[in-house]
Amino acid sequence: MITRIIKLNEKKFRIDEIKIAIETIVKGGLVAFPTETVYGLGADVFNAKAIEKIYEVKGRPKDNPFIVHIADKKDVYRLASEIPEKAEGLMKKFWPGPLTLIFKKSKIVPDVTTAGLSTVAIRMPDNKIALALIRESKVPIAAPSANLAGKPSPTSAEHVIHDLYGKIEVIIDAGKTKIGVESTVLDITTDPPTLLRPGGVTLEELETFLGKVKLHPIVKSEKKIGKVIAKSPGMKYKHYAPEAELTVIEGKTIAVREKIQELANEYKTLGKRVGVMTTSKYDYDADVVKFVGRDLKTIAKNLFKTFREFDKEKVDVIIAESVKTSGMGLAIMNRLKKASGYNIVKT
Ligand code: TXA
């Protein structure tokens, strides 16, 4: 398949520049498009065949549903069968923006979009290109992140091209995404609402607005707290993950630095090419050292890109400093833990 790449500037583009993308959605094709979080791989939500193609192209397990992206709040009233009182306020406060809300679904949403669930995930992205594409296609757009299943989400078109070039009709290239981690997923069919995935809207922001928020056990759990080095590949959760085996080190700054250097040395004697990801520009002795950023917003923005850069450098292992779990830190640590297959070392 020939993939068309359309280069655009979010601040100044004309609708006729995305005409091919709009036509592709309308005809049941796939379009990768920018959002404020990560790039999405979109299709007409009502076209079951097009949705099937997303699963195929990504290699995504069929039991993992997609988020429906809308440009007009009114669409919630036809996609959802029940709208809890809290939803109105949340939509008003956080949309457009990185908050996905889970509603009971209406009949018009095909089962394939929600992987057979009785609920549907909906969000309004804060990106002018995404909103124009949805509006002009005249249908909500179902879209997972535009990466191959298991890989880090794409935060620039270059990442989408790497994973999906030749497999989809159109890629809209609008440069880097602003936030860098995916949207927060909040289930509002429960009372209090349940946080299913930390993301671009922080837990603190939600709590300020809602009062109480339940954390789903998946968000809290640490799963396997890992032994280092000796690990079977099967243990690895393939999610957001770089090729290299990732280990996350938690603890006080000095102890973390010492542990990382100790592990780096150990791996080195095993003949491994070692990468270290730092948030402090500390001068580690390793094959590749990457500074991901110092403040949480910058770290979130650079995280997935940095994973991909380590892959380009062909390191065998990555050892990463952890971050605090307040604010955007909760989403960052969630991605780090998943990407490592919960291979976490506490010092
Ligand atoms: O920021 C984002 O959310 C990006 C951009 C493209 O919008 N999208 C994204 O989609 O991250 P995806 O498919 O990679 O992740 C969607 C998450 C998955 O964890 C999925 O299981 C969950 O949302 N999800 C979707 N529908 C759901 C539902 N009905 N109930 C519970 N979780 C749901």
Ligand code: MG
């Ligand atoms: Mg994804």
